[in-house]
Every structure is written in structure tokens, then in C-alpha cells.
Amino acid sequence: MFSIALCGPMIYRNAFLDQLRSMRADIKVSAISNHLEDAPTIIANCIPDAAFLVSAISADLMQAQLERIRRVDLDVKLIWWMLSNEEVSSEHPIHDFDVEIVNWQAAPETLVLSLGIPILSKPKVSNRPHLTAQEHHILQLAADGLSNRAIAYRLSVSESTVKNHLRHIGAKFNTSSRAQAVWQAVQWGYLSPQPNQLTS
Numbered sequence: 001m002f003s004i005a006l007c008g009p010m011i012y013r014n015a016f017l018d019q020l021r022s023m024r025a026d027i028k029v030s031a032i033s034n035h036l037e038d039a040p041t042i043i044a045n046c047i048p049d050a051a052f053l054v055s056a057i058s059a060d061l062m063q064a065q066l067e068r069i070r071r072v073d074l075d076v077k078l079i080w081w082m083l084s085n086e087e088v089s090s091e092h093p094i095h096d097f098d099v100e101i102v103n104w105q106a107a108p109e110t111l112v113l114s115l116g117i118p119i120l121s122k123p124k125v126s127n128r129p130h131l132t133a134q135e136h137h138i139l140q141l142a143a144d145g146l147s148n149r150a151i152a153y154r155l156s157v158s159e160s161t162v163k164n165h166l167r168h169i170g171a172k173f174n175t176s177s178r179a180q181a182v183w184q185a186v187q188w189g190y191l192s193p194q195p196n197q198l199t200s
Contacts, residue, residue, distance in 0.1 A: 003028040005046060005076075007039045008054025011143060012083065015183030016052060016111060018176075040068040043076055050077035052111075056084040056104075059094050066097035081111060105186070128188045129172035136190060138165045143182045143191050 004020075004027060006013045013032065020027055030046035033039070036055050043051055051069070055062065062080060069078065078099040088094060088101055102111055131139070134155075141151045148166070152159040170176065173184045185191040 001026050001028050002050070003030045003046070003048040005029075005031045005033075005039070005042050005048040005051040006054075007033045007036050007042070007051065008081070009083075010034055011145060011179055011182050012054050012081070013052070014177070014179035016054070016081070018180045019111075019183065036065055039065065040072050043069055044072040047073065048076060050079065052079050052081065053099075054081045054083060056082070058084075059086060059088045059092055062099075063092075063094045063097065066094065066099055070097050079111065081106070131169065131172070131190060135165050135169050138162060139169055139181065139185055140191060142166065142178050143185070 002024070006017060006029065013034075017029065030048040031042035033042055036053060036057070039051060039053060053062075053065075057065075059082075062082075066078065066080075069076070078097070080099050080101050081104065082088070082101055083104040085104075094101070137155070138151055141154060146154065148159050148162045152162045155162070166178065166181070169181050173181050175181045175184055182191065
């Protein structure tokens with residue numbers, strides 16, 4: 001069994017976990033945190049095989065976090081899903097900490113393979129579906145972390161209307177959760193990570 005610790009914004013962390021479990025059902029999640037700065041502590045406590053770090057902080061700030069992690073575990077496999085468009089030079093000192101850096105546009109399979117996890121089953125690949133303007137708007141608000149009730153209030157519609165739109169989006173994307181739908185929307189270019197989602 002492969003164990004993993006997850007640190008970073010919930011919507012993207014959960015999307016990764018959903019995709020990971022669709023490919024590999026026997027994954028053990030050792031620890032989860034919304035905050036990147038918790039990574040060294042949770043890694044020290046649970047000693048996972050790998051740690052998946054999601055953040056839009058700069059490579060320089062990530063280097064400081066990686067240095068803290070490596071003080072407690074020299075062997076854990078590290079992958080940083082970099083939710084920004086920053087270019088990290090191959091000469092940057094961050095590479096000294098043996099971390100796999102993956103761009104925010106990376107496909108779920110790429111992230112899983114970067115962790116060195118053999119994929120037992122590949123998810124179905126669908127063609128990019130069409131979203132209505134309202135569906136796109138609701139999906140963006142969902143990605144921003146708003147609840148169905150908050151989205152309904154924002155758009156002056158009923159909560160059941162929001163649920164119906166999200167259900168339609170899930171059917172179009174062939175996804176079973178809000179997090180998966182957000183991930184897929186990023187992959188297809190409907191959404192890009194927003195500043196309020198990218199805190200460490």
C-alpha cells in the first residue's frame with residue numbers, strides 16, 4: 001500500500017485525491033492539511049511514502065519549506081504542483097531538495113506518475129464539452145469555494161437551481177464530485193487558479 005500526505009488548497013487537493021483514487025484504489029492518505037507550512041510536522045508524524053504539495057508561492061519561498069521538510073525526512077518523495085506560471089530554472093537551488101515540480105496545467109495522470117505510483121486503471125478521456133454561460137459562472141464560484149447556498153444568493157437563484165447546474169456540469173464532464181469538475185475545468189481551459197485559492 002502506498003501512503004501519501006496532502007498539503008494545499010482544498011479544492012485542488014481534493015481534485016487530485018479524487019483522480020488518484022480513480023486510478024489507484026489502495027492509496028492510504030496519511031495526513032491532510034490546508035496549510036503548506038504544516039507539511040514538515042505531518043510528514044514527521046505519519047512518515048508517508050510521498051507528499052503532494054499544492055501552492056502558488058514563489059520557488060524561493062517553496063525552497064524554504066522544502067528545507068524544513070528535508071530536515072525531518074530525507075527520503076519522502078516530494079511533488080510540488082505549482083499553481084502559477086512561474087518558470088523555475090533548472091539551475092535554481094530548489095532542485096537540491098529533490099522535488100518534482102509540475103506546472104498547474106499538468107494532467108492528473110502526470111501528477112500521479114510523478115509520484116512514482118503505478119496506475120492500475122486509467123480514467124476515461126472525454127472530449128471538451130460545451131458549458132453555458134450560467135454553468136461556467138457557477139463552476140467558477142464553486143472553484144472559489146462558495147457553497148451552493150452562497151452561489152444561489154450571489155446569483156439570485158434557488159439553491160436547487162445551483163444543484164441542477166452542478167449536476168449537469170458533472171454529467172457533461174463525466175465527474176462525480178465538485179472537486180473533479182473544477183479540476184477538469186482547469187484541464188479544458190474553462191478555469192484557471194484564482195488568487196484566493198492559491199494561499200499556502
